[in-house]
Amino acid sequence: MIKIVNTFLSDHYPDLKITAKMDAFNRNIVTLSGECKSWQQVVDIGHSVAKIDGIKNVVNDLIVEGMEIPHKDYSPYVLQGEKLGVMDEADVVIIGLGITGCAIARTLSKYDLKIVAIDMGEDVATGASKANNGGIHHAGGVKPGTLKAKLSVRGNRMYDDWAKELNFEFNRCGDLLFIENEEYKDGLYEEYKVALENGDYQPELVSGDRALEIEPKLAEYGIKPKLALWLPSQGRVHTYEVAVALIENAASNGVKVVFDCTVCQIYTENGDVTGVLTNKGLIKTKYIINAAGVYADEISEMAGDRCFTIHPRKGTIAIMDKNKPPMYEHLTGHFMPAEVQKRNSESKGGGMEFTPSRNILIGPSATEVPDKEDVETTSEELDFVMRINENSKVSKADIIRIFAGARPADYSEDFVIGMSPVAHGFINAGAIQSPGVGASPAVAEMVGNILLEDAENKGFKINKDENYNPLRAKKVKFANLSREEQDQLIAERPEYGHIICRCETITEGEILDAIHSPVVPTSIDAIKRRTRAGMGRCQGGFCQPRVLEILARELGLDWIAVNLHGNGSNILKTDNRQQQQNEAGDQV
């Protein structure tokens, strides 16, 4: 195998000195090292080697001439953690609480297991999970035969039950891709074939007339579809809302959640996992589940298993003012093959989307970046996503917020899920990019099965937790109630009569509900994710001071201690008279 790789490299990149090494565990994983001319070249080489027949994945150590690629320095965390000693003991530690980690936490909470779920952020979903467009995808755009395709199709079907049990907003809107002329007919057929091959739920090629029946609004816009692909399995969620629902249910079922907890070392003994060192101390454990997003490759390396490399792919999204409603009921749009939209054909770029809250979302873009923490927006990225815009009534003037996130893509462009042969007990659930959100129920199921099977093989039985309750109570959403219901609610609890977020009509009662929940949000953004306070057109201009006041009061914090999104992001720096009082006092 190594010969084939070396031949490939010398053929295609003759002027670069690249060394290839094969995986010690015969998994056909290649480790590449050497120097390249640009970051794009590093990524391209990684991709092309991963595509070689027989190669499972690539660990990419290529560097760029003259460029310093930022790397996370874990040593300060190690120093902190070692000083603090043992923090806890668990059966399972879940590293990373994005949609994947939260799904796994909830799935495993069914069992009699001591689970400690940790995240480096101050809340769940602080990475890619808060920066994506919330699609529960159909299977027309995902490569058949991949693990992600299989899990996406299965996970998609599991969402109805999830939404019912966990009470998050789920809109199974369906996707209607149409063509008005023959130009992209072949591409449309391709996508249909792919959906079928993947086992997508009831994809259908429909006539123009049928398309107009499915989406009557098309006629209003004067669109005359000739042919369309109807993908009824497509759905939409607010990903962060799902993550919150999952972790709250997991916590109610006994999962311990620790935030601001960064993993910096993994301990093994005789090839078995024994513990995880974090900045808050050591957690002894038998099993570790790695759902650490863009850092998953680094976590796997800590366990002694370098089996994939994450190359972050940044996606930028623009959210529009609600007063410009989506054009259609379903996710409807002109079908355009990926090459035409000039996107990385491996990745899923987006189109005109909308959220369950009926905000139009435009994007995402897909740009390879060397820095895992690069979530900067740029005017070039924004111009790119606005080109996707088909709605003549919507323009840059309607943007209320622009943001970006980093997809944790590896070089196989597929999920990496499995027990490590190097560190027994260490299970990877990494490289979860799109369709990760829709796949998450199936990802969690797969990880759960791996763990349970392993435990059984090792001779210890894991029982179901008798007290497990899959249900999470429905949250009050004041804005969705009738006037009578609202009046009754306020009579029972006056806090629901105090509107805090004017743009989204969010009440103090809802904010208090969010705070007094199984996983306590401590930052302004955490409250935003749970209640939508601050997501409206004024972007917190009116409500932020009021949310800050409520957080400080309920959590017993000084106003100065309240932060926007974690340690070091405090909104207020000083009391403006305390200093002067002290100075005046000193003079006396």
Added chain:
Amino acid sequence: MKNTYTCIVCPMSCQITVEEEGEDLAVSGYTCKRGRKYAVNEHRSPKRMVTSTVRVENGILRRLPVVSNAEIPKSKMTECLKAVYAAAVSAPVKCGDIVISNICDTGVDIIASRDIDLFPESKKQ
């Protein structure tokens, strides 16, 4: 000594130069009488209003906006503000109450610029 002042009397915003020639002043650049007067005043004895906030105890708000009842010499601003920052009042306060009288010997008082009621007992936690 020669200084240039931007006149604030009207949107013309003339740049008026004031030059000291012995006891007299040479003023140029103005287009009206009011401008000339403004520049001379700015040169000889620039004055400003003081507006700031003072710490409040036991009030429905933490800060009381205060204002000077006349302009003070610009040169005394820093000193006066120090006094304002060191002060504190107790609720209830009425608009017009004197917070600091004859601040820094200017003959100007610092007065409350709104009412602040006492924090109601019923709302205390």
Added chain:
Amino acid sequence: MAAALEAKKQGIQRVVLLERDFELGGILPQCIHDGFGLLSYGESMTGSGYAQKYIDEIKKTDIEVFLETMVLEIADDKKIYACNSTNGIIEIQCGAMILAMGCRERTAGQILLHGYRPQGIMTAGSVQRYINIEGYLPGKKAVILGSGDIGLIMARRMALEGIEVKGVYEVMPYPGGLTRNIVQCLQDYDIPLHLSHTVTRVHGKHSMEGVTVAELDGSGNPVGGTEKFIQCDLLVLAVGLIPENELSANAGIELDQKTKGPVLDEDYMTSIPGIFVAGNVSVVFDLVDYVSESGRIAANGAVKYLRGEIPGDLKYRNVNCGNDIGFVVPQRIKYCEGEKNVTFFMRVREPRKKVTLICDDPEHEILNKHYQAVVPPEMLACKARISGMGDITLRVEEGS
């Protein structure tokens, strides 16, 4: 408050005032600087002092004040739904309604501010609230984007509170605020003003580390090579006020794209008979005296309406403005017999020197006023005696 007091003065039995905050005054309680009330009271007071005068007057009347009460919806037939903690959902059948919701501030997202999104980006009004009302400083080193009066006032405020204000950056080639504020807020404190500049990038993944500023060319595009990094932990956005017309739009009231407020006539009545507007929600005024005046005009209009003195079938004369004028209110005048006095409020698009403001209709010259200088930050208020029938045009011409 001015509208409520005027309505009461005119003998209206039930006047109800709905306010979402815990006290009356709107934005005024956080405006602790002076310069308010010069026209109305002949003295320069603080915003909070000006509001206190009105609050004191309201207390003397039987005007029903609902605090911490949010209006949720203006439904058909002038019905309002509002809510608060004590009364729950409140349904009010109004005889007439005056909307006075003020403005909100333009956000980072709306100006397409790029870079990271750390803690430290705040609108000027929010900074003002935290410092003046709550008593906290949201930063130690600040950069201000926008040289409108709010930005200038906050530059001084922050400097006085010990925040290092590194500079004010303005996209236009002229300042957005009054010269008085340039002098007393920037020059007095040696705070530099950079015209034709903007912030092109925000730095800091978690909390703000600084911003990149750049010079702009004639078309408003950043000029390559002029980028400068400025270290700061607070970026203050003073980039515009937007009249808060969500309720108006949802009620189907016709809005003027130029003012972002409702189309109104000389009684400040909107396109829905019986619904009037006053204050900054109709157009962004620069003097609070005009705001109060608009409240009184609207109240008088509402009183006329309640007494049946406003005809059912309304015919309007449009008020058009030439290209040099950004907007004018009122945008239309009711046809009527005889003459009436109307005050036009407008702003010019660009600074001009030695110009004449002409107001006429097809048959009369209504106004001919010469100005030495006119600038966008300073609203022009012109009283005119209107008679006749045709559309009215306002325009600015060179010379006297």
